[in-house]
Amino acid sequence: MAHINVPxxxxxxxxxxxxxxxxxxxxxxxxxVLLRGESTLSEAERELIAAHVSSRxxxxxxxxxxxxxxxxxxxxxxxxxxxxLRDAKNANISDKMKALLNIAGxxxxxxxxxxQADIDAARAEEATDRxxxxxxxxxxxxxxxxxxxxxxxxxxxxxxxxxxEMGKRMAGGYNPPQSQS
Amino acid sequence: xxxxDLQNEFPGIRGPMAxxxxxxxxxxxxxxxxxxxxxxxxxxxxxxLIGAYVSSLNDCxxxxxxxxxxxxxxxxxxxxxxxxxxSDYSLTDLSPKMKSLLSIAGSVxxxxxxxxxxxxxxxxxNGATDMxxxxxxxxxxxxxxxxxxxxxxxxxxxxxxxxxxxxxxxxxxxGYIDFDLAK
Numbered sequence: 001m002a003h004i005n006v007p008x009x010x011x012x013x014x015x016x017x018x019x020x021x022x023x024x025x026x027x028x029x030x031x032x033v034l035l036r037g038e039s040t041l042s043e044a045e046r047e048l049i050a051a052h053v054s055s056r057x058x059x060x061x062x063x064x065x066x067x068x069x070x071x072x073x074x075x076x077x078x079x080x081x082x083x084x085l086r087d088a089k090n091a092n093i094s095d096k097m098k099a100l101l102n103i104a105g106x107x108x109x110x111x112x113x114x115x116q117a118d119i120d121a122a123r124a125e126e127a128t129d130r131x132x133x134x135x136x137x138x139x140x141x142x143x144x145x146x147x148x149x150x151x152x153x154x155x156x157x158x159x160x161x162x163x164x165e166m167g168k169r170m171a172g173g174y175n176p177p178q179s180q181s
Numbered sequence: 182x183x184x185x186d187l188q189n190e191f192p193g194i195r196g197p198m199a200x201x202x203x204x205x206x207x208x209x210x211x212x213x214x215x216x217x218x219x220x221x222x223x224x225x226x227x228x229x230l231i232g233a234y235v236s237s238l239n240d241c242x243x244x245x246x247x248x249x250x251x252x253x254x255x256x257x258x259x260x261x262x263x264x265x266x267x268s269d270y271s272l273t274d275l276s277p278k279m280k281s282l283l284s285i286a287g288s289v290x291x292x293x294x295x296x297x298x299x300x301x302x303x304x305x306x307n308g309a310t311d312m313x314x315x316x317x318x319x320x321x322x323x324x325x326x327x328x329x330x331x332x333x334x335x336x337x338x339x340x341x342x343x344x345x346x347x348x349x350x351x352x353x354x355x356g357y358i359d360f361d362l363a364k
Contacts, residue, residue: 003301004311020315022214030207037203057292103333111332112240119184119335129185133201136333144326150293151285151318 003153011157011166012061013149014177021176027145028176034138036173041131043171044073045097046138048084049104053139055085056108059146061156066142068167096125100135107139184335191362193243194327196336199362208327213357215320223313225353226255227279230266231286231320237267238290241328243338248324250349260346278307282317289321 006015017024035046047070054062067085071078083091088101099122106113114136122132149156157163187200198205216228229252236244249263258266266273270283281304288295296318304314331338339345352360 140329147322
């Protein structure tokens, strides 16, 4: 049971966005620009940052759905996602992605945890300023989304099949659900 | 100095917003509807106070000072009174409803799962509506984003706190959408 009277049978953030579409449309636009907009980070890499931060925040709904979207976008390399969720530091990903995931992990704790050394390490692996900016904002945004979803105790499915379907839909982009009238 | 070259000298969140206008747009639209829209039973001052309180818990100097100054502007509180609320709102003369909403905001700051059904019940018994509880949770969650964005990029913040109180009337009248990032 959610803490407030959200529509029945709608999972996670979608139930909250149907309850309050005026704020929901901007949340979805933010997700669309950050995760699907033009970027030198692939959509799969950006979903991976989102899943990593959601996992650290122990938000089952966001972690499961963004991990599913990332698996879908990685295609043949989908094992990367579970590899990173298990142990990001030793995962089979580029050193640049490791440095960016390290920054995202610091942001998850608190903004002030990020140090110049963390930034320098990402730059040494040729991360651009725009990529560092987007990594920080994706991590920060998921510290919002995770708290929004869990802070109102929105309905959280447990069946992996449901997340697999969700991931496929999310891979195609973020469109807010239509509110019930 | 920010950690990355933002190609501008603006303080706080205005630096990265000018650097990346595509993401600034939904961020500002969200702030406008959450904090400033008149179709809300929480006053602008109450909503800014929630933002200032969460920013102080997140130790974000820029956000707690500008949003604290805005709360003070709307609620006619001076800087000491806003500081007293941030340090222990339970000792202030805020309404029981606002105290129970700040309690929820404080739990959200720690993590979504910290919010308990008892806190929600308490807020309801003090007259809070579902919409007010929703907005409190989302304001707190969004400041957990804004604060991390500002500090995670190492942006600079004016240290003189009167900088923020002096700006508050202008920021209050302009709002979050139609303003010049350079001013």
